[in-house]
Amino acid sequence: MGLGYAPAAPSRAWACQDAAMELESVAASVAGIPFMTPDLGRRVYEHIRSTRPEQALELGTAHGVSAAYIAAALEANGSGHLITVDHGGAAYAPSPEEVLAGAGLAHRVTVVREHSSYNWFLKQQIEAASDAAGNCSPMYDFCYLDGSKNWNIDGLAVVLVEKLLRSGGWLLMDDIEWTYEDNPWIVPDGDGRPLGPLSDSERTQPHLRAVFELIVKQHPSFTRFIREDEWYGWAQKRTDGARRYELATSRPLGTLLAAELRRRVRRSRRKGS
Numbered sequence: 220m221g222l223g224y225a226p227a228a229p230s231r232a233w234a235c236q237d238a239a240m241e242l243e244s245v246a247a248s249v250a251g252i253p254f255m256t257p258d259l260g261r262r263v264y265e266h267i268r269s270t271r272p273e274q275a276l277e278l279g280t281a282h283g284v285s286a287a288y289i290a291a292a293l294e295a296n297g298s299g300h301l302i303t304v305d306h307g308g309a310a311y312a313p314s315p316e317e318v319l320a321g322a323g324l325a326h327r328v329t330v331v332r333e334h335s336s337y338n339w340f341l342k343q344q345i346e347a348a349s350d351a352a353g354n355c356s357p358m359y360d361f362c363y364l365d366g367s368k369n370w371n372i373d374g375l376a377v378v379l380v381e382k383l384l385r386s387g388g389w390l391l392m393d394d395i396e397w398t399y400e401d402n403p404w405i406v407p408d409g410d411g412r413p414l415g416p417l418s419d420s421e422r423t424q425p426h427l428r429a430v431f432e433l434i435v436k437q438h439p440s441f442t443r444f445i446r447e448d449e450w451y452g453w454a455q456k457r458t459d460g461a462r463r464y465e466l467a468t469s470r471p472l473g474t475l476l477a478a479e480l481r482r483r484v485r486r487s488r489r490k491g492s
């Protein structure tokens with residue numbers, strides 16, 4: 220039996236308060252677990268709340284922290300689903316399933332760990348969405364790429380992702396300035412053989428910056444770009460507008476300069492040693 224009255228729509232102030240509580244609650248439930256920082260978590264959460272994607276994709280799950288932030292925003296939106304993909308063999312403690320269940324968000328996320336690389340998952344998705352004439356029907360409104368950081372892998376990933384992104388959809392790339400030189404403990408997946416060892420420029424130059432500048436920014440379907448805090452690259456697929464490029468910061472300039480200074484000192488120390 221109905222209640223006989225319609226519940227009042229929540230006031231804007233209440234809605235804002237609720238959203239802040241949801242963000243606080245997901246941040247508390249993933250506190251201390253790598254990798255997404257609370258600052259980027261808030262940034263991504265706000266993006267999902269304002270753009271309201273129905274289908275979201277994440278490449279690079281790890282423990283599921285970023286997945287939890289995205290899923291919390293979808294939950295607050297009242298609709299939407301996230302597929303998050305990692306290596307077949309990826310094993311994390313806590314697992315993404317545990318992290319998402321702990322945050323009460325497992326129902327918003329499908330965790331995929333079937334292949335050696337997300338690129339094979341993307342290949343299968345394109346295959347399933349394509350007709351005989353080569354038309355691929357896009358299905359995602361948002362993609363967060365936070366995986367290999369390698370030119371060979373992510374250079375292909377962004378091309379495949381574009382095919383699956385709807386017009387108006389956003390691609391977010393993390394770690395634009397990441398280098399193997401700054402992360403010497405990481406061996407590039409699949410890059411040892413048959414491609415051979417990294418050359419000096421492959422070791423010292425940021426692969427993702429090249430992916431963003433040379434592939435994403437020059438792709439005819441991506442027309443709006445934001446470089447944020449020198450670390451994140453946003454690209455919107457829009458086939459109906461002029462190309463736009465923005466530089467943005469969500470942090471005080473002093474913090475950005477200090478981070479850049481720290482990076483340069485680390486680099487020159489390594490060169491000196």
Ligand SMILES: C[S@@+](CC[C@H](N)C(=O)[O-])C[C@H]1O[C@@H](n2cnc3c(N)ncnc32)[C@H](O)[C@@H]1O
Binds near residue numbers: 254280336365367368
């Ligand atoms: C930095 S972690 C992801 C962190 C996660 N997005 C977060 O913020 O909580 C990068 C992840 O990408 C995965 N990865 C790297 N290259 C990959 C590839 N080619 N295919 C699938 N997963 C990959 C790694 O196994 C790792 O779990």
